[in-house]
Amino acid sequence: MQIFGVDIGGSGIKGAPVDLDKGDLAQERCKVLTPHPATPDGVADGVKQVVDHFGWTGPVGLTFPGVVTGGAMVRTAANVDKGWIDTDARALFSDRLGGLPVTVVNDADAAGVAEMQFGAGQxxxxxxxxxxxxxxxxxxxxxxxxxxxxxxxxxxxxxxKDAEKKASSKAKEDEDLSWEHWARRVQKYLAHVEMLFSPELFIIGGGVSRKAEKFLPHIEGIKAEMVPAQLQNNAGIVGAAMRAAQDQHV
Structure with a gap:
């Protein structure tokens, strides 16, 4: 069974049909740049471009980089335009996609659901x-x-400061940090999260998961097991499709 998944990020909007039996993309993904400013209308246009690329006419799952409640309402917008706050994203995207059934979920939650089902968290x-x-x-x-x-x-x-201002991969790029220097920042952040939640496992995702060997060996003193995400940067697309299938009872 296939459902379409779209991952909306601060730099790119990427999507593809997802094979939910395999937990993998059914076709090579299409990616467009996230508009700046990333307004609701601008992002919706980008999503439509990605979905139209495949001629897709079924349910669509989308991730959003912020708090999303009830599969629809956006509550925060840290890395996109503030106009998103209190937007009914499900209604916006469904309207832009000609009435297709749409589910919207937090981006990391989508990636996590995919990793727990098909990846490092199985x-x-x-x-x-x-x-x-x-x-x-x-x-x-x-x-x-x-x-x-x-x-x-x-x-x-x-x-x-917000941890992401110091330890995100964008901070690494903006400040031209070496992998080792950036790993020390990530280590401080992980130690803080570990103190609060005492996890057995950290799964490290996002684009940097493809280069885990460059920074994970430099992270010390963390008691939990640390592994890179197996689905890497496709996890959000897969998870979005999974949530759409669940939401739409497909």
């Missing part, structure tokens, strides 16, 4: 924390496989 009990390092830091917290939605741990305070 069969893991206890507390598992997935963290996506990208434009910001997203988080998904699971206890015995059940998701605690919209945790947004990237906004924990670290040295007087």
């Amino acid at each position: 069969g893991r009990r206890g507390t598992v924390v997935l963290l996506t390092f990208g434009t910001g830091i997203g988080s998904a917290v699971f206890v015995d496989g059940l998701l605690l939605p919209n945790t947004e741990l990237g906004h924990l305070e670290l040295n007087g």
Whole structure:
């Protein structure tokens, strides 16, 4: 069975049909740049471009980089235009896509759901924390496989600032940090999250998961097991499709 998944990020909007039996993309994904400013109308146009690329006419699952309640309402917008706050994203995207059934979910929650079902979290009990390092830091917290939605741990305070301002992969790029220097920042952040949640496993996701060997070996003193996301940067697309299938009872 296939459902379309779209992952909306601070730098790109990417999507593809997803094979829900395999937990993988059924076709090569299409990606467009996220508009700046990332207004609701501008992002909706980008989503339509991605979906239209495949001529898709079925249910669509979308991730959003912020708190989303009830599969529809946007409550925060840290790395996109503030006009998103209190927007009914499901209604906006469905209207732009010609009335297609739409489900919207927090981006890291979507990635986490995919990793727990098909990736690094398969069969893991206890507390598992997935963290996506990208434009910001997203988080998904699971206890015995059940998701605690919209945790947004990237906004924990670290040295007087939002943690994602210092430890996201965007911070690494903006400040031209070496992998080792950036890993020390990530280590401080992970130690803070570990102190709060005592997870058995950290899954490290986002685009940097493809280069885990460059920074994970430099992270020390963390008691929890640390592994890169297996679905890497496709996890959000897969998870969005999974949630849409669940929401639409497909």
